[in-house]
Amino acid sequence: MIRRPSCWPVLLAAVVLTGTTGISGIPNTPDIRPSSGFAQTPAPATPPAPANSDIVIIPPERRNIPGQRLTLSLGQLFIPDRFRAPAGGKIDLVIFFHGASWVAEQCFYSAKLNSVLYSISLKDYQKPFEKETSLQDAVEEVTAALRSNIHGGILRIDRICLASFSGGYVAVREILKNEGSYARITDLVLADSLYCAYEDPQTRLRLREDQLAVFLKFAEDAAKGKKRMWYTHLYPPEEKYRDNTTTRTASYLIDRLKGVRVAQNKTNSLGMLLLYSCDVGDFHVRGYSGMTHQDHFNHFYNLAEYMEMISFADKKHLPARQ
Numbered sequence: 001m002i003r004r005p006s007c008w009p010v011l012l013a014a015v016v017l018t019g020t021t022g023i024s025g026i027p028n029t030p031d032i033r034p035s036s037g038f039a040q041t042p043a044p045a046t047p048p049a050p051a052n053s054d055i056v057i058i059p060p061e062r063r064n065i066p067g068q069r070l071t072l073s074l075g076q077l078f079i080p081d082r083f084r085a086p087a088g089g090k091i092d093l094v095i096f097f098h099g100a101s102w103v104a105e106q107c108f109y110s111a112k113l114n115s116v117l118y119s120i121s122l123k124d125y126q127k128p129f130e131k132e133t134s135l136q137d138a139v140e141e142v143t144a145a146l147r148s149n150i151h152g153g154i155l156r157i158d159r160i161c162l163a164s165f166s167g168g169y170v171a172v173r174e175i176l177k178n179e180g181s182y183a184r185i186t187d188l189v190l191a192d193s194l195y196c197a198y199e200d201p202q203t204r205l206r207l208r209e210d211q212l213a214v215f216l217k218f219a220e221d222a223a224k225g226k227k228r229m230w231y232t233h234l235y236p237p238e239e240k241y242r243d244n245t246t247t248r249t250a251s252y253l254i255d256r257l258k259g260v261r262v263a264q265n266k267t268n269s270l271g272m273l274l275l276y277s278c279d280v281g282d283f284h285v286r287g288y289s290g291m292t293h294q295d296h297f298n299h300f301y302n303l304a305e306y307m308e309m310i311s312f313a314d315k316k317h318l319p320a321r322q
Helices: 005-014 101-110 134-149 166-176 179-184 209-223 245-256 293-301 303-307
Strands: 067-071 075-080 090-097 116-120 156-165 185-191 228-234 262-267 273-280 283-288
Touching: 067 134, 075 101, 075 134, 090 101, 090 134, 090 166, 101 116, 101 293, 101 303, 116 134, 134 156, 134 166, 134 179, 156 166, 156 303, 166 179, 166 185, 166 209, 179 185, 179 209, 185 209, 185 303, 209 228, 209 245, 209 283, 228 245, 228 293, 245 283, 283 293, 293 303
Parallel strands: 090 116, 090 156, 156 185, 185 228, 228 283
Antiparallel strands: 067 075, 075 116, 262 273, 273 283
């Protein structure tokens, strides 16, 4: 049975991995459920999965990724073994929301960024990040941890990339609502991770534009070269199924920026088929064929491809991708 991709937040609650617990093979990791403040109506064309059904997701092979891991108040800070603090003490930071930290770390390491990663995976993103100081609090905690574990003088966080998978976009949205936090964020990477409620859930004709306002603002700034934004999403191969919410939100941003979709037919190492691309300045959207839960999770597993294209990617002195 084909399930409509707009059902992710409801259906992914049943994700099971053979021999593991939680999502993506890490114990005690929350499943993919609707985060607080997230409203999503499943498409009516097909019924949801039975409550007792198991949805098996095949994660990537787990590798031994060398580095230091520190437990912080909301998640885990990863300092790669090859990280070198710049002479000026300015350190770039990637904050990732919603998914197993070991998967995020593998993707981050493969992207060869000379920066550090803070992985956060919660059941509720709205409450912790609606505070005006949420980003600053996280930055200060990361900075303190780095100062305690890295020798090399005064350290401070410079550029910040927010990355998310699935429901993690709620944290990104709440952070961007604060003007001071918005100014600090240089990059966004959204892996099938931008949903929105409808003005009328029955007709499903119009998206709630107020829930997309900060993402549109960021996309507009990216188009002008002031920020950088990568958004990948499920793009069902058949037109009749393309009312899934991430396709709708992608279309909303592309239309507002007067972007043009360019047809593609490329398959990556995960077997993901790219059907179209859209680039307006530093605003980038990639639509991948897919309608299954595995297709959805592959956007998470493919994060390295887009992490290595954020504005502070610097690979000149780092070893080859693993």
